[in-house]
Amino acid sequence: MSEEILINVSPVETRVALVENGVVQELYIERSHGKGYVGNIYKGKVVRVLPGMQAAFVDIGLGRTGFIHVADMIPEPPEGESRRHDLPDIRTLVRDGQTLLVQVAKDPIGTKGARLTTHLTLSSRYLVYMPNSLHIGVSTRIDDEQERERLRQGVETAAQASGVSGGFIVRTVAEGVDTDSIVADIPFLQKLWADLSAKQPTVDAPAVIHEDMPLYLRALRDLARAPLEKIRVDSRLSWKQMRDFAANYYPQLVELIECYTDGRPLLDLYGVEEEIRRALDTRVPLKSNGYLIIEQTEAMTTVDVNTGAFVGHRNLEETIFKTNLEAASAIARQLRLRNLGGIIVLDFIDMQDPEHQRQVLRTLEKALEKDHAKTRITGVSELGLIEMARKRTRESLGQMMCEPCPVCHGRGQVKSAETVCYEIFREILREARTYNNEKFLVLASAVVVDRLLDEEAAYVADLEAFIGRTIEFQVETLFTQEQYDIVLV
Structure with a gap:
């Protein structure tokens, strides 16, 4: 096994990637305006x-x-x-x-x-x-x-x-x-x-x-270990500081520290930038064409294993077993890559054979041995779930790089256009009983207005006849699908 550490330093952000055999295993990000405080x-x-x-x-x-x-x-x-x-x-x-x-x-x-x-x-x-x-x-x-x-x-x-x-x-x-x-x-x-x-x-x-050291020096202290082959850093100033630091404390690392000057961005090596992008997705593809669904909430993280398009070659139980074995190794890597902590519930595909359950659990435990964070795993429960805890000392990759969606506010879904149309109808009826206006002007997003004028046109006509007033519609381009406003004219 070979290891490399890639360190990308910029005035606003430092990123460190630990690469094993060409595959990114861990990512660390420290921003100048929001540095971590652990150890201070x-x-x-x-x-x-x-x-x-x-x-x-x-x-x-x-x-x-x-x-x-x-x-x-x-x-x-x-x-x-x-x-x-x-x-x-x-x-x-x-x-x-x-x-x-x-x-x-x-x-x-x-x-x-x-x-x-x-x-x-x-x-x-x-x-x-x-x-x-x-x-x-x-x-x-x-x-x-x-x-x-x-x-x-x-x-x-x-x-x-x-x-x-x-x-x-x-x-x-x-x-x-x-x-x-x-x-x-x-x-x-x-x-x-x-x-x-x-x-x-x-x-x-x-x-x-x-205060603890900056990230690029902590990488020398905490991540550099055998069989490390090279440490690449793309900032000459940081490279000099790292060499001076290593000369004083870790002389065996001095010759491994290399200043990267190639025109290609450092984190494009081994597809690190692409890995960062994929680490923000909920779906993780497996080589067997199965996939994981990883969802993080405030209380816990859940990981669901699916066979997807993988149909196997022998029988269903063997297909499930092979998918779960691959998923166990992939889960351990994703926990490190995304820095997921706290309570984690793993929903493997149900296995009937106790020996298969034992091997999957052992594969997961062995894969987690490389993890720097402390982990604790339970056995397979009666529902086929594996519960584990991973020590959390800093924000996960998703928490650091993302914020709740301003449209769904973190729910992960928005009301359908049909649901919003029915809310508008109820609101118009409520207003019609209270006010004696001549007509209603509905401001809504384009997809909602299109539905009101198409699929719901017959109901709009019936509503106009029922309340005895005209209803007009206008697209408001700044509105999200859930937003609408009803103006009394």
Whole structure:
């Protein structure tokens, strides 16, 4: 498997695409006027404590107050232990007007403010530093127990030798890396935390204490891993900054960073621009001629699998099984590509054979192993559904790039011309009983007026006879299909 990272930088927007074997797997977009806040640390001010919700609203200077739950204010439980259920009363921890050092765990999404935590973390290439914890942990994605113990012991020994207080988590990318390279991150994180600690008393809340790096540098820190072949960036200034950053922290990446100067737009390589366009569609075609229907709502995302034109070669059960297997891999890729999070319900085509169900579920789990976001999957339910949750820290691709339709206001459908005509008839009857005017002038869209003058012409004549007044029609080009106005003349 080969990987490339493509980075398109412009004054208004930075876009990063992770490409595996010529296929786009992940997309990240950061705009200059609406950067993500995840990872930023703020000195906030508590503006309201909600005892009934065991939460508080904190002003961090973003216009909308952030939200913090009591569970995000108490110490993390030791590894292997679950969080206790007898949480303390939040009023014993914070009060209105109190200042609080918090970090953004989730970006503002929709009408919701940022999700905050006091469990501060600072990330480097191989380590995550937790200044308020004493825990030394290893990423759960590293399965080899011997390797996990090697990493834990190496970091613990180095932390004790350097006298640093706080805890660490060894990131997945550290698997197989020599201990000296990993522990070299400790002095950097220690100095960064010292600088933040010194800055905090000098500013008034609300204020930003620490901002995460720009997207093109975060791509080096978070996405660059073996078997990465190349990192292409189409901005010479960003290319220089990336090389300088890599030289200081990740020297093995310096030679992989290439300044792209070809006349063809960078994201046209591997069809990335086309993938972005398709990632906004609800329908996703499969190679077998089946397809997925992906619909995102505020509460959850649903994925429906259909065989489409695929008829198979042997029998119905085999056709369904092959379609579901292909769909499982495609779903995992679409979740990463679109950055869909929260509750996700997968409606695979019903399978009678338990072995087929097990293989489809295993294929889905294996495909999700590459996902940077944390996922959790249930088994196949009695209704043939698979429920899963994917950690959501930022807006999905659709939420970032699109807005609700001004015509249907996000419903995804509009009233038919026939329905609007009948609404007009009812409104005319209502007005005729109230006012003694000479005639009615109906202003509506062209498609509605055409129907009133054609299919509904007979009913219009009957209505005129019933109310004893004339009805005239006029096309209003600015009206949508659902809009109309009735003028009394």
